[in-house]
Amino acid sequence: KITELILNRTNKSKPLIGKQVVVTAGPTRERIDPVRYVSNFSSGKMGFAMAKAAAELGANVTLVAGPVGLATPPGVTRIDVESAAEMLEAVEKRFSTTDLLIKTAAVADYKPKHPADQKVKKQQGDTSLEMERTTDILATMGAAKTHQIIIGFAAETNDVEAYADAKRQKKNADYIIANDVTQPGVGFGTDTNKVVMFSSEGKVDFPMLAKDQLATELLQHIVKQEGWHS
């Protein structure tokens, strides 16, 4: 009887058992030449927290990580990538068997159009770096969606809510989790985060929380909304 109780409790707290979850995390780096690149300040902490929380909730988690110096959460399969193109490839390859795609990574929107094979020597005066768009992973996966639930993140510095819900609809995502990275304690590099979640059922505000705790709260909310807690 005690065993049964424990098993019940264990199953109850693991509503993602049997689910294939893919989490992207961190920045990407887009090379200018063999030594230089364009990147962003994503620390990967929120993505690693989402991967950890999903694994704790019972999911089979693959973490597709850009270049960050973070330890892989226990029980999570990690795939390290560098560029937006490599990240897209890793996500696409697993997409048909993915149940929940959590796109936490801050993927570069632009990459150098003509990356050089040799280190570019500096010249006198100004220069100009030609950039082209990377493939939008969220939009690509949103368009390819069959049964997958897709969660996107939006890090904004202004008009956060307006951008975020427009992003959700435009990209065919199920959830967009938005934060204003200009607020203290929010976003890139911090250990805490304060977000607003948008879905077809409207907007939910979450309080300022440690990223680990916030990740669990977000997933538990999604589990409930998707009717996954059996």
Added chain:
Amino acid sequence: KITELILNRTNKSKPLIGKQVVVTAGPTRERIDPVRYVSNFSSGKMGFAMAKAAAELGANVTLVAGPVGLATPPGVTRIDVESAAEMLEAVEKRFSTTDLLIKTAAVADYKPKHPADQKVKKQQGDTSLEMERTTDILATMGAAKTHQIIIGFAAETNDVEAYADAKRQKKNADYIIANDVTQPGVGFGTDTNKVVMFSSEGKVDFPMLAKDQLATELLQHIVKQEGWHS
């Protein structure tokens, strides 16, 4: 007598006692907007090794470090900076009292000309990032030199030796330590390095060594050439 012997040996192995050494290390980051930047693959390992070796040889060491996740060597004063401009400022401020400036950092040659206050929203199609030159720290300090000994590093991907000695003369550096970062085990991110040192007395080849060991060998060579071992 035994005490005397030990003291002698200790002093002999600390030829940089009384010297003020400033080491720059790591990459710099030049902001495009609040979340995006241009940087390079410098790991900071060679610079941190130089700082550690200089401290072990008795110097009073200040390490001006770009954004890297490395531990500060024992006894070293660390100043963290982000951009080329901040690194220059930290070096200039200490220059009048510096005896030996070791410029290991891979400082950005260019920075975005018009960094944005808000995250730049992506647009359809290509774009172009206007870049302007940063101030050349090595050349600036070379021009300002009074009594200081200046060591520059050159990470090249082609024609290493030709570029390196030209760099030494043009920038009024005393030593240029050059490596070919395209070789396996050499340069950015590796734990080993293989370099050639250029000075007014010609060229010295060093074997492939662990960065810590190489740093000590390089400094011992410089100590000898400068007549600092009393």
